[in-house]
Amino acid sequence: AQKVTQAQTEISVVEKEDVTLDCVYETRDTTYYLFWYKQPPSGELVFLIRRNSFDEQNEISGRYSWNFQKSTSSFNFTITASQVVDSAVYFCALSERKGGGNKLTFGTGTQLKVEL
Amino acid sequence: SQTIHQWPATLVQPVGSPLSLECTVEGTSNPNLYWYRQAAGRGLQLLFYSVGIGQISSEVPQNLSASRPQDRQFILSSKKLLLSDSGFYLCAWSKTASYEQYFGPGTRLTVT
Numbered sequence: 001a002q003k004v005t006q007a008q009t010e011i012s013v014v015e016k017e018d019v020t021l022d023c024v025y026e027t028r029d030t031t032y033y034l035f036w037y038k039q040p041p042s043g044e045l046v047f048l049i050r051r052n053s054f055d056e057q058n059e060i061s062g063r064y065s066w067n068f069q070k071s072t073s074s075f076n077f078t079i080t081a082s083q084v085v086d087s088a089v090y091f092c093a094l095s096e097r098k099g100g101g102n103k104l105t106f107g108t109g110t111q112l113k114v115e116l
Numbered sequence: 117s118q119t120i121h122q123w124p125a126t127l128v129q130p131v132g133s134p135l136s137l138e139c140t141v142e143g144t145s146n147p148n149l150y151w152y153r154q155a156a157g158r159g160l161q162l163l164f165y166s167v168g169i170g171q172i173s174s175e176v177p178q179n180l181s182a183s184r185p186q187d188r189q190f191i192l193s194s195k196k197l198l199l200s201d202s203g204f205y206l207c208a209w210s211k212t213a214s215y216e217q218y219f220g221p222g223t224r225l226t227v228t
Contacts, residue, residue, distance in 0.1 A: 043204060095215045
């Protein structure tokens, strides 16, 4: 069965610090996709990134970067120079093709608090 | 561009009452549609998904049901609510051949 583990329940940092959110996954599929979503206090999940299992290149988007390592089944997310607006719950997710649609298996989320 | 709507935004219902939550998507056709529930512990649980009108797949047997009467409309229902049905309900859509799911603003349901 698919599984996504986000061992960090809550992280608190001071603004401008760098912070890494960990994500470890389990799957038997050879082709799969990994995602990160952000859930601010308003509740709506915001899509941040998708990474497919064939592409292990790290990706950077502004202050965000993602490190995908297939050998360790990890897909970690780093925020550089964190800001108060980064405070949110962050979810890692794993995709599974199912019945023509796709299913996302979510981790339990990491609550990030960025303080002044 | 595509937009997903959910209503109501919040709902307080007594135990035993019926439920109807609605989700609609604009700006796309034949989307895959999903219902998730997020309980107090933050985890997201997939409840139902649909790949077309009238086609519903249930992930977890429970007190809820889903229907898709129109291409871009997805409804979550219950005949009799339980206390355990309280939570944050999120609707999502994806393109047929795509993996990214895009979420609506959610409905916060409290069963009293």
